[in-house]
Structures are given as C-alpha cells and as structure tokens.
Amino acid sequence: MRLMRRVGLGAALVILAVAASKIEPVGLAQADCTVIVQPGQSIQKAIDSVPEGAVICLAEGTWEEGIDIIKGLTLRGAGLEKTKLVSKAGIYISSSLKGAVSLERLTITGGSLQNILIFGTTKVNILDSRVSGSNEEGIRILGPADVTITNSHLLENKGYGIYMQESGQVTIVNSRISNNSAGIFMMNLYAFGAIKATIIDSQITANR
Template identity: 30%
Template sequence: MRKRHITRLVSIAAASAAGLGAAAPAVPAAAAAGHVVAPGQSIQAAVDAARPGDTIVVRPGTYRESVVITKPGLTLRGYGDRTVITPPAAGRAGQDNACAGAGNGICVLGTAQGTVDGVSVRSLRVTGFARSGVWASWTDRLDVRAVTADANGVWGIAEQRSTRSDIRDSTARSNGDAGIFVANSVDEEGGATDTGGTRVRGNTLTDNRIGFTARRVRNLSVRDNTFTANCSGVFVVGDEGTPQAGAMSLRSNRIIGNNKFCAATDRLPAIQGSGIVLTGAESTEVRSNEIRDNVGETPLSGGVVLFKSFVGAKNTDNTVSGNVVLGNRPADLADRDTGTGNRFTGNVCTTSAPAGMC
C-alpha cells in the first residue's frame, strides 16, 4: 500500500512538472491546478476562472491591465517587483472593467449588501495608474503584503468602507496624494467609521504628498513604518461628524525628513516639514516614535502638530508620550489647537509651541 502511494505521488509530481515546465519555480497547489498567469496572458481571465479561496500566481513580466476581484478568499500573488501591473496602452483591451474605468490598477470590491472577505494581494508592483495602485471598497480582512505601489496619480494603496485590513511590508512611493489611505468614504460626508482594528505596519512610505492618511476612521494601528521625503509623514483627518475620528495608535514609527513641499488646496494650507499631524481627532495615542528633522515654514510644519480641522473640529483627549522628537522646525511639538484634554508627556524634545511641553 505504501509503495503504491509513493508511486502515485511521483506520477503526480511528474505530470505537474510537465505541465508547468521543468525550470518553473514551485507554486501553490491551487496554482498548479491551472491558476498560473504568464506574460501575454490575462490576470483578469484567471481571476474570473478561479473559485473562492483559490490562489493565482502571476509570473514575472509586465501586465498591461486592471484587475477586479469580487470573490472571497482569493489570493493574487506575484514575484515581487518582477511582476508589474501597469495601465494598458490607449485604445487597447483591458480597459473595459470598473477598475480600469476608475483609473485603478487592482480593485477589491464588495458592496453595501455584502463585503468581499479574506482577499490577499501579495508580492507585486502596481504602477502608473491615474488614480490608485490598489483600491478596496466594502472589504473585510483584506491582506495587502509586500506590494510596491508607485507613481500612481492619487493613492498608492487605498481603501474605504472596509474593516480588519492588514496592510504590511509594502512600499508606496511617488504617488500623487497618500502612499496609504484609509477612509470611511471618499465621496460622502459622515461620522468616522470603526475599522475593527485595521493594521498598517512595516511599510516604507516615501516621496508621496502624505505618507499615510487616516480620514474619518477609528480603531486602527499604525506601527513600525518608515516615513521619509513626503510633505507630511502621517495625517489624521477628522471633522465635526459623530463619532469623531481617532481612537487609534501611532506607535514605533520612524518619521524622518518629510520636507517635500506641497502647495495649498481648497481645504488645507501648504504642507511641508510635517511629521505627524492630528486634525479633529480624539483619544489617539502617539507613542514611542522617532520623529526627526521635519522642517518647514507652513502652519502644519513641525514634529507632532495638533491643528484644528478645515471645518474647525478640535482635537481632544489625545496623548503624545515617550517619543524622540528632535531637529524639527519650527517646533518639535506644536499644539496649534484649542481643544481640551490633550497631553504631552515624557517626550525627548528641545522645542515646543507653546513653550513648556518638552
């Protein structure tokens, strides 16, 4: 019995090698069943053919298309920066789905009637799209890992109306707005939504307008990331809605030299030299971060800055503690708001506005 079993396994392995080519790297079992995409083939066609829970492996190469995922449990996995997804040439096929029409690269899309759950996007590069590299809406437990999102017109990796996401070990650089963006909604006003514990960790965010933006959301963790050469490292945005944005943790990040200049918009003044900015936030913990050499001359410049939101909502009950905040100008710590209950304790810093917070 044992001998027959071993013989059968050897036969299966040989058949798999014949189908994929002897030099092919190992792929997951689901991929061996047919979900392997090679240059010249369509990623979307593989997604359409897959069943919930399947894995699709995309081999090294450049793929000129946008990809829509609406099936739960699907994993889309490439070979790191050797797997590149970029917009198709004008007038060519691949522009006829909702993701392409919105100017995005990879879209994970649920609906108000039902989230799409447990999708994973891993180890690939998404570049050059008019809006976002990776865009998600109405998702739960989305996993984005080891993705490079660069040179996209608005956001690198972005989501709205989503819960319990894990965005980690990715690189977002040279995107038009935020490298990583988490929001309640991009097209509606309203109170902050609870993300259920979304985690943003271990990412490198550089040369964007803002490294990470949390807009009208609550209950998330931003930890162990590196922010450099953006106009602002971290921007927490709240407004007068109820519940208020906040109840989040910004911890153990490196926020160094975010001195790129970004011009004023209709909602915000110019941004330059901002480490962490809180506007209209409550009960947020800023702890154990290294925040150095963020230098500018705008109202939002400084190491850690509390600033009223564009609609006048105040920061309340936030705690800034145990951070190393040095070499930031005009101040390492700046409270430019009139909210109450904000505490600055145990930080290593030399300058503050008003004085006395170091």
C-alpha cells in the first residue's frame, strides 16, 4: 500500500482501518427517479431543470459532456459497466450547494484534468462507481468539502487517485485506489482547518 501525504502549515490526519481484499455490492435505496435521461439527451439540461434533492437516473449508455452541479441531487446510472460519462471537462461540483450530491453506479472517465472537481463547503457521496483515465487526478478536492467514497474504484489516472488541498475530509469505505501515478495527496498551505482521510476496509495499492 502506498499512501502519499504532504503537509504545509496546517494539519493532516490519516486514519487507516483493516484492508479488504474485494469489493462487495452495496444495496441502493430504491427511490423514484425525478427524471430519466436517455443517451442523446443532455444531463446538464436535466440538472438545470430539476429541483433541489432530485434523483436523475441515467439509462444504459455513454455521454460525452461536461457537467456542472450547483444544487444537491443524486445522479444515478444503471451500473458502472452500463452508464459511462466520458468527458474532458469532467464533473464540477460547486460550493454553492444547499444539499448533498450523490454520484452512483457510474463510470466517470476521460478528464483532461480531473474527472471530478469538488470545490468549497460541499458534501459529496460517490457510491458503486469507477473513476478512471484522467490526465491528472481522479478526484480533486479543494476547500472544506466532506467526501465519502463507498464501494468504488479509482484507477489508471495519470495523477493522484485523490488530491486534497487546503482543508476538508474524505472517508473511503470498501474501495480501491490502484494503478494511478500515486495514491492520495494531502496538502494544507494555510493555517486554518485540517485535512483528514479515513480509510476503512479499502486498498491503496499498485500506485506508481
């Protein structure tokens, strides 16, 4: 297991729990879809049109579009082998959120920088998903975000699997971070806040 950590003036805390050998399926709460998006339709238009707390369900297929999320909602695919978001722009999740954002049952790949950029005081859940194939980090977290990654795989990103800067926390449960250029990068250049990573029943392995 390789875990990268760099700390500036602030504090960083890493908590490691028992590593598991495999990922087991996690049951999803059955919620009605507010809207169902089919291939060829715009995910961004659906995001813009739904209310806070909506569940946007993506059918089986591939989408090639960047996505900006500035409201609390769930973006749920048909399964990580079935629903793919392939975009150089990736997914941007903003600090102006009132509620949490959940990304579920998706493959997110192809980012020219990060696949997922999380900014500010935001709560994000990533569940049953694969984040892979970016030119830099799989997930970049800037600011005091609270991110939980469950039953997911971050792999084959050319930068870090997870890059954290300034403050915030990430909880990694029953997941793998593997075959990236490095595992987790944590840096706090400022005197406020702290960076915290809690790793439970997960593997960080084969990162270069």
